[in-house]
Amino acid sequence: MKWDVLFSEFIKTKLKTFFEFYELLKKVLKQVFSGPRREHEIKTAIVKSGLQILPIIVISTAFTGLVITQEIAWHLRESIHAISMIPGFTGQFVLRELGVVIPALLVVSNLGAALTSEIGTMKTTDQLDALKLLKIDLVSFLVYPRFIASIFSLVCLTMFSIFVTLLFALVVASLQYNFSWLEYLNALRHFIGFKDVVCAFLKALVFGAVIPLISCVYGFNCKEGAQGVGTATTNSVVTNTLVVIGLDFVLTYVSTWILN
Numbered sequence: 066m067k068w069d070v071l072f073s074e075f076i077k078t079k080l081k082t083f084f085e086f087y088e089l090l091k092k093v094l095k096q097v098f099s100g101p102r103r104e105h106e107i108k109t110a111i112v113k114s115g116l117q118i119l120p121i122i123v124i125s126t127a128f129t130g131l132v133i134t135q136e137i138a139w140h141l142r143e144s145i146h147a148i149s150m151i152p153g154f155t156g157q158f159v160l161r162e163l164g165v166v167i168p169a170l171l172v173v174s175n176l177g178a179a180l181t182s183e184i185g186t187m188k189t190t191d192q193l194d195a196l197k198l199l200k201i202d203l204v205s206f207l208v209y210p211r212f213i214a215s216i217f218s219l220v221c222l223t224m225f226s227i228f229v230t231l232l233f234a235l236v237v238a239s240l241q242y243n244f245s246w247l248e249y250l251n252a253l254r255h256f257i258g259f260k261d262v263v264c265a266f267l268k269a270l271v272f273g274a275v276i277p278l279i280s281c282v283y284g285f286n287c288k289e290g291a292q293g294v295g296t297a298t299t300n301s302v303v304t305n306t307l308v309v310i311g312l313d314f315v316l317t318y319v320s321t322w323i324l325n
Contacts, residue, residue, distance in 0.1 A: 082304070085282045092204045093212050093278070106210035107217075114176045114211070115218030119225070121175070122168055126226040129163055130233030138242060148242055152249050153256030155234045160261040161320075164227035166313055169272040172219055173305040177280040180211060181301035184284025185294040193285075203285075211277045219273030223265060264320040271316060272309055279305050 137154045141147060184207060187193050196203060231253070238244040283301035287293050 082279075082282055082286075085286070086278055089204065089208060089278050089282060090274075093209050096205055096209045097213075101205065103205070103210050106206075107213050110210045110214030111218055113179075114172070114214050115221060118171060118175045118218075118222065121171055122222050122226050123229055125167055125171060126164070126230045127233045129167060130159075130230040130235075131237055133158060133163065133230070134234045134237040134242075138238075149252070151238055151242065151244070152235075152252035155238075156231065156253045156257040157261065159227055159230045159234070160257055160265050161317065162313070164230050165223050165265050165268045165272075166309065168219060168222045168226045169269070169276070169309045170306060172215070172222070172272075173276055173302060173309060176211075176215060176218075177276050177305045178298050178302050180277055180280040181284045181287075181298045182294055184281055185287030185297045188285065188287050189289050189291075189294060208277070208281045211281070212274065215277040216270060216273035219276075220266065220269045223269035227265060260320075264316075267320060268313065268316050271312055275308055275312065276305050279308060 133155055134151060137151055137158070138148050141150060141154070184193075193203060196206065235244075235246065235249050238249055239246060280301050283297045283304070287297040
């Protein structure tokens with residue numbers, strides 16, 4: 066019986082979070098078309114959500130390029146005893162999966178956690194109530210700039226991570242497997258195309274829109290005290306991670322069906 070109660074409470078909590086996410090999304094989209102634009106706040110948020118995480122993206126995706134080439138080469142040698150298709154498999158995998166999901170998860174651990182803790186702290190210290198007393202719209206002032214900044218930053222970070230990953234994959238292929246740069250790029254061109262870029266762009270766009278909204282929902286629902294802020298931040302990161310993984314599957318299926 067205890068497990069039934071816990072499961073029921075879990076479902077109710079997640080449904081409540083989903084409906085709050087939906088309402089927040091409607092308010093943000095309304096401001097996208099009607100304004101105010103809040104350009105200064107957006108630029109500040111872009112610096113925090115994009116530029117500050119760029120070094121982490123470079124390091125992570127560089128090692129990803131090194132590892133993926135080694136793994137694909139091993140599997141190709143074991144299965145077809147040839148490594149000529151390394152560029153094609155690498156390009157497809159990076160553009161459709163690793164080059165998109167890794168930046169999104171890094172943004173979750175950085176931007177998502179920071180945003181939830183920031184808003185949660187503002188709630189526990191009554192700063193949100195003070196903004197309401199000043200008749201400042203919380204969605205317009207706090208959520209909208211971070212929503213736009215997250216989309217822009219994650220799209221740019223995704224494209225940059227794809228470039229870095231493929232660059233380091235090319236370096237390994239040329240040094241260890243004797244591919245010339247021209248040979249590698251020519252093979253890559255035959256395996257990836259505009260559809261793959263569209264798939265990566267679509268995923269980055271959706272991830273960038275979802276992450277700040279979920280983070281804000283958990284921040285607004287934060288309970289009192291430092292423990293409440295920590296719990297809200299943890300739940301935000303976990304939920305964002307699961308949503309990114311789930312949406313990755315859905316978007317991969319949809320893009321494969323539509324674009325191909």
